[in-house]
Amino acid sequence: MDSASAAASAPAPRTDALTLEVVELIGTVVARYHDEYEEAAAQHSLTGAQARVLGLLTLEPMPMRRIAQKLKCEPSNVTGIVDRLEVRGLVERRPDPADRRVKLAAPTAQGRETARRLRDSLDFAREPLAQLSTEERTVLRDLLRRMLGEAG
Amino acid sequence: MDSASAAASAPAPRTDALTLEVVELIGTVVARYHDEYEEAAAQHSLTGAQARVLGLLTLEPMPMRRIAQKLKCEPSNVTGIVDRLEVRGLVERRPDPADRRVKLAAPTAQGRETARRLRDSLDFAREPLAQLSTEERTVLRDLLRRMLGEAG
DNA sequence: TATTGTTATACTCTATAACTATA
DNA sequence: TATAGTTATAGAGTATAACAATA
DSSP, rough: OOOHHHHHOOOGGSSHHHOOOOOHHHHHHHHHHHHHHHHHHHHOOOHHHHHHHHHHHHOOOOEEHHHHHHTSSSSHHHHHHHHHHHHSSSSEEEEEEEEEEEEEEEEOHHHHHHHHHHTTTTTTTTTTTTGGGGGHHHHHHHEEEHTTTTOO | OOOEEEEEEEHGGSHHHHHHHHHHHHHHHHHHHHHHHHHHHHTTTTOOHHHHHHHHHHHHEEEHHHHHHHHHOOOHHHHHHHHHHTTTSSSEEETTEEEEEEEOOOOHHHHHHHHHHHHHGGGGGGGTGGGSOHHHHHHHHHHHHHHHHHHO
């Protein structure tokens, strides 16, 4: 069934009670996850955006432009976020040997340590998931994978 | 086992690969949900916060103070958000007959219509969940319920 | 010419503190 | 006196446009 005929004739999936409830539950998960993330960041005197950039750079140093792509924001915003992380000694800008226009942002030792403690303080993994058995977590993983289309 | 001894001796649940993957998948869901919500809001020239308040008031008119509690922000912020919704004719402030200090924020007819179109443009319910059968959605619902501790 | 990062500007969201009008 | 809402202020994130250095 193509999307046009589905929209025209069939009842949309979102209108059934089961789908609506799942969407609402996902909304609750999203809200809780977001709140916990902001709270964990605040405990280290970081904003959510600063924590996200620091976590990103801990995986791999990258050009300012690429950070903006990851954050889905304009490159001009990244300048300020990295500025504030740099002032606090958590991140540094390095020249890119291959292209002198590019600046590579990389975490300092202190930045990596802060990122590590930040990850540890995210209780989201423990609290709600601890209530599920290994088998149930496997089922949940597979359902989420399929929901997200395997690609992630 | 109390939390102190758990932290000191037992391996934390978050360290196993399965839990980490589920957490990462949830993170992906959260990011996608958030992006879609912001995009849908922007299509109606609303910010995320404005869209959330409008959606909230569509369920039930409420005092400014209560909006702040729902948004988990300071009451002073709500003044500005409702101001901007009111200028655009989407929301209005009404006196509370029972307490003259209170102002009840309520959506206008146009506000309700905008909120309705906003809900319809949220594809999150259709796209990812459409890939799951009714049975699978039921399993997902039950797992999310248990994860969130039944209370929601 | 095109691209990278930055600056300048303006708007929104946010918290804090002080103010007003009610209770 | 306590509470509801507002105002004033300052910091942070955001997009847009214009700029310098480099490709």
